[in-house]
Amino acid sequence: MGLIPYKNEPYVDWSDEANVEAMRSALEEVGASLRRDYPLVIGGKKVDTDGEIVSVNPANPSQVVGRVAAATEREADMALETASGAFESWSRTEPEARARIMLRAAAIMRRRRFEILAWHVYEGAPPWAEADAQLAEAIDFLEYYAREMLRLKDGVEIYAVPGEESRYFYQPMGVGVVIAPWNFPVAILTGMSSAALVTGNTVILKPSEFTSVLGAKLMEVYEEAGVPPGVVNFVPGYGGEIGDYLVTDARTRFISFTGSVKTGLRINELAARQIERQRWIKRTIVETGGKDAMVIDDSADLDAAAADIVASAYGYSGQKCSAASRAILHADVHDEVLQRVLEKARALKLGAPAEDGVDVSMGPVISEPQFEKVSSYIDVGKSEGERLLGEDPGDPEKGYFVPPTIFEVEPRSRVAQEEIFGPVLSVIEARDFDDALRIANDNPYGLTGGVYSKNRGHLEQARREFNAGNVYFNRKITGALVGVQPFGGFGMSGTDSKAGGPDYLPLHMLAKTVVERF
Numbered sequence: 115m116g117l118i119p120y121k122n123e124p125y126v127d128w129s130d131e132a133n134v135e136a137m138r139s140a141l142e143e144v145g146a147s148l149r150r151d152y153p154l155v156i157g158g159k160k161v162d163t164d165g166e167i168v169s170v171n172p173a174n175p176s177q178v179v180g181r182v183a184a185a186t187e188r189e190a191d192m193a194l195e196t197a198s199g200a201f202e203s204w205s206r207t208e209p210e211a212r213a214r215i216m217l218r219a220a221a222i223m224r225r226r227r228f229e230i231l232a233w234h235v236y237e238g239a240p241p242w243a244e245a246d247a248q249l250a251e252a253i254d255f256l257e258y259y260a261r262e263m264l265r266l267k268d269g270v271e272i273y274a275v276p277g278e279e280s281r282y283f284y285q286p287m288g289v290g291v292v293i294a295p296w297n298f299p300v301a302i303l304t305g306m307s308s309a310a311l312v313t314g315n316t317v318i319l320k321p322s323e324f325t326s327v328l329g330a331k332l333m334e335v336y337e338e339a340g341v342p343p344g345v346v347n348f349v350p351g352y353g354g355e356i357g358d359y360l361v362t363d364a365r366t367r368f369i370s371f372t373g374s375v376k377t378g379l380r381i382n383e384l385a386a387r388q389i390e391r392q393r394w395i396k397r398t399i400v401e402t403g404g405k406d407a408m409v410i411d412d413s414a415d416l417d418a419a420a421a422d423i424v425a426s427a428y429g430y431s432g433q434k435c436s437a438a439s440r441a442i443l444h445a446d447v448h449d450e451v452l453q454r455v456l457e458k459a460r461a462l463k464l465g466a467p468a469e470d471g472v473d474v475s476m477g478p479v480i481s482e483p484q485f486e487k488v489s490s491y492i493d494v495g496k497s498e499g500e501r502l503l504g505e506d507p508g509d510p511e512k513g514y515f516v517p518p519t520i521f522e523v524e525p526r527s528r529v530a531q532e533e534i535f536g537p538v539l540s541v542i543e544a545r546d547f548d549d550a551l552r553i554a555n556d557n558p559y560g561l562t563g564g565v566y567s568k569n570r571g572h573l574e575q576a577r578r579e580f581n582a583g584n585v586y587f588n589r590k591i592t593g594a595l596v597g598v599q600p601f602g603g604f605g606m607s608g609t610d611s612k613a614g615g616p617d618y619l620p621l622h623m624l625a626k627t628v629v630e631r632f
């Protein structure tokens with residue numbers, strides 16, 4: 115197949131007034147299409163249910179974005195049956211044909227770019243540039259996994275003994291249940307599902323209950339791209355209601371999950387049990403939370419370090435699994451870095467991205483439960499250390515806004531140990547570089563981490579010793595690029611599946627060895 119070499123999708127240039135205008139009109143058009151109903155899609159047919167998910171704009175919770183049918187066990191059963199049937203033909207569809215469909219989905223996303231961005235800005239309330247980075251990431255996943263499938267379609271080279279031929283190749287697994295979080299409702303849902311599809315599996319697509327309209331939009335893209343009926347089935351619903359059923363069922367071959375560690379562990383546990391008629395050990399791909407640290411050494415470029423701490427801590431209101439939630443500052447530069455971080459964090463513009471436009475640098479948090487959780491951690495932080503920035507969040511009925519917040523705390527305090535998943539940064543002072551690295555590693559998570567230093571010895575030490583799946587030097591720690599910074603965590607952060615990397619697709623396939631003696 116002749117394809118241009120892979121490269122990351124460029125971002126929209128928001129300094130170009132034509133793009134700002136295009137986004138404004140997309141917001142207007144999408145704004146006129148809110149409050150619609152979205153059914154399930156099983157075997158290509160629209161299916162209504164008794165339950166519904168009412169999705170709202172987090173910046174304006176009285177504004178309904180859409181009503182999405184919520185699956186019950188009955189529909190989950192239908193979807194599993196349909197996906198099992200569709201596996202027969204999809205698993206035998208040529209890998210090239212599957213890859214082409216992914217490339218077409220990428221092209222559709224490019225064409226619908228501003229429209230999908232507008233839906234995201236209403237449903238998840240990220241700043242425009244954050245929504246755009248996610249859409250670019252989704253396109254990257256489709257383009258990259260299509261090429262990866264072409265690389266792997268004939269298997270990989272192995273050795274043979276004289277007189278024999280040995281082949282090592284991959285085959286699809288079966289029905290995959292893809293369960294996504296709300297914080298990357300476009301990128302992660304696309305990434306997990308496209309990897310499962312391009313490798314020849316059929317999919318139950320279960321978006322987060324907070325971003326199910328975006329899930330419906332991805333389903334539209336897949337349908338338009340030509341994914342055959344039943345190969346991908348749109349089954350939104352409440353995790354607590356259908357999650358266990360989907361994970362436990364004997365027809366489920368694997369589960370690809372991204373979300374909280376609590377849910378991830380439950381999925382792992384349920385998937386491990388064999389039930390009646392189950393004929394395989396289920397595979398789980400589980401990526402979870404983080405408590406990511408940036409270490410600032412005494413030799414660092416302090417202004418760049420401060421800027422990247424602020425970008426990593428407050429991009430999408432700290433609701434990235436990769437977000438910096440701990441800044442560990444060498445004692446000799448502590449005061450100066452802190453001063454600069456405070457200045458830059460104070461300059462962030464908090465607002466409602468759908469109404470206030472391209473200049474908003476931080477929107478609200480996603481939902482009322484998340485607002486309550488972050489607010490209660492702010493109370494914990496006040497009792498554990500000194501609040502250097504931020505005030506108590508306001509009335510959630512006016513939007514789930516939480517101001518950028520900074521605490522100076524001890525390394526073992528709860529706000530410095532537990533995942534808060536909001537715009538709350540814990541600043542910790544370290545005696546020296548060894549102490550800083552020790553503090554960074556003293557946490558059960560191990561997703562991302564960063565070091566700002568000009569000391570080669572310290573960077574080499576961190577390269578070896580920083581216990582995280584993605585470690586970045588002298589730059590921000592968020593925004594991993596597909597194909598460039600494969601992403602996945604150590605420790606309680608996950609099974610280190612490295613999305614967007616060369617080892618990812620084989621997790622969705624069975625490797626087969628066939629040997630013939632001549």
Ligand code: NAD
Nearest residue numbers: 294295296321322353354357358373374377401402403435
């Ligand atoms: P969550 O665990 O609450 O929900 C994730 C998904 O699981 C949702 O679709 C939910 O409906 C579903 N679910 C809930 N209960 C279930 C059950 N019993 N069985 C099956 N599915 C169930 O997480 P969230 O709040 O949506 O997402 C935020 C979390 O995701 C954070 O911890 C964040 O760090 C993590 N995250 C990790 C990565 C990564 O790559 N490691 C990326 C993004 C987000």
